[in-house]
Every structure is written in structure tokens, then in C-alpha cells.
Amino acid sequence: MVTIRERNSTLTMIEFQHVFKSYGRGRNILADLNFRVEPGEFVFVSGPSGAGKSTLLKLIGGLEPPSRGSVHVNGHRVDKMPTRARPYLRRAVGIILQDTHLLYDRNAINNVLLPLTVAGLENSLAATRARAAMEKVGLSGKEDLNPIEMSGGEQQRLAIARAIVNRPAILIVDEPTANLDQESARRIMEVFRDFNRVGVTTLIASHDRSLMASYATRTLRIDQGKFSDLRGVQP
Numbered sequence: 001m002v003t004i005r006e007r008n009s010t011l012t013m014i015e016f017q018h019v020f021k022s023y024g025r026g027r028n029i030l031a032d033l034n035f036r037v038e039p040g041e042f043v044f045v046s047g048p049s050g051a052g053k054s055t056l057l058k059l060i061g062g063l064e065p066p067s068r069g070s071v072h073v074n075g076h077r078v079d080k081m082p083t084r085a086r087p088y089l090r091r092a093v094g095i096i097l098q099d100t101h102l103l104y105d106r107n108a109i110n111n112v113l114l115p116l117t118v119a120g121l122e123n124s125l126a127a128t129r130a131r132a133a134m135e136k137v138g139l140s141g142k143e144d145l146n147p148i149e150m151s152g153g154e155q156q157r158l159a160i161a162r163a164i165v166n167r168p169a170i171l172i173v174d175e176p177t178a179n180l181d182q183e184s185a186r187r188i189m190e191v192f193r194d195f196n197r198v199g200v201t202t203l204i205a206s207h208d209r210s211l212m213a214s215y216a217t218r219t220l221r222i223d224q225g226k227f228s229d230l231r232g233v234q235p
């Protein structure tokens, strides 16, 4: 008999089947996209500006529906997911977009606490977890600052803390190193590598070639509607 645990351990984490995406009546940004990502993979999504990298991530996070085709995430069909199942997706997928969407009407720790409060976690456990998440991204001691008082890199790390505090199975990240100097970019990437080492499936959209040369083991490349699935470290 196959137990749920055994089934889950072999579950494909992300699967796109014949996915098309256009906005309104516009052209297809993604056309007949097919790929699978297995649990624990570390994948880059690359391509020139406007190619559709963010769009691909948004389909995984359920932030945009495909125009056609199916998107499965962690065993669930996202594009047919009823509204009542959305909170499940929010817990399973940690999303870090280019615009961090931090809340400036509250301090840093309360930004990180928010997903836990929404999930109904008991207060003291939530506080412990939020502090641990901030420590993980190197922001201990900054809990009481308003995000507006933090540097761009610190705000980005705060957004990471908020995305990982619910212990998601998948992290999707859009251009994490845009506007960062090399040292800050390296530190951010190491944070993602650490999560990936403990099993978090990670997808990062980037057009930073040097970053990919250092970290990419698999790259999904979109260029002028053409899709390639490249294995191994990319130059």
C-alpha cells in the first residue's frame, strides 16, 4: 500500500501542460508551454525583458490564470482551484515579486507576522516563528523598524522572511538581485540556496547572467515565444 507520505515524496511539484497565456486580446506571451519541476529542484527562469518570466511565476502562484492548458502545483490544479482553496496555495507557495508589497503602516516584524495571523497561528508561536524568519535573513535587531527606514536590500530580505515564515514547499522569486550590489546579491542568493538545501523547491526569474553562471543547475529560458529547458550550470 502506498502511504500519503510516499505518494507526496514522488509528487511532481510543478507541472505545466500545454499552457498558453495572453493578456486580454493581446499576443500569446507563453505558447504551448510544457515542463515539470520535481521536489527540491533549484531552477532559474531566464529570458530578455518582456519575454514572460514574471508571467510564468504568476501562473504558478495562481496570481494569473492561463488562457489555456493546465497548471498543477504540489498536487493541485491551480487554474481550476476554487476560491475557498486559495489559502492552501498561499501557504504552499512563497512569492517574492519585484515590488515587495511591504506594508508601511506597521513595523518589520508585523509585516512578517501577517501571513501567520491570517493562517490563524497562536500568537506566541507566531512571534517565535517570525523572529526566527527574520534571523534567517540576517535582520535580527531590526524587528521594530518601519520598512521605510530600511535599505532596499533589507526590504528585500524582509520580503523573503515574510515569504518563508509559513514554511512553503515552493519559493518563487522575481528578479531578487535587481538593483543590488554584487555582495548583497550574493548574500540574498545564499539565503535561497539554504532554503533549497532543506528541500524547498525554488524558481528564480532573472536575466543576470553572472548569477546564473554561479548558481543555475537548470534554466527554463523564454525568448521571443521560444521555450528551452536547459540542464546543468549555464555559462
Ligand SMILES: Nc1ncnc2c1ncn2[C@@H]1O[C@H](COP(=O)(O)OP(=O)(O)OP(=O)(O)O)[C@@H](O)[C@H]1O
Binding pocket: 023, 029, 047, 048, 049, 050, 051, 052, 053, 054, 055, 056, 207
Ligand atoms: N497585467 C498585464 N496586462 C497586460 N499585459 C501584461 C501584463 N503583465 C505583463 N504584460 C505583458 O506581458 C509581456 C511579458 O511580461 P512579463 O512581465 O511576464 O515579462 P518579464 O520577462 O518578466 O519582463 P522583465 O524582465 O522586464 O520583468 C510584456 O509584453 C508585458 O507588457
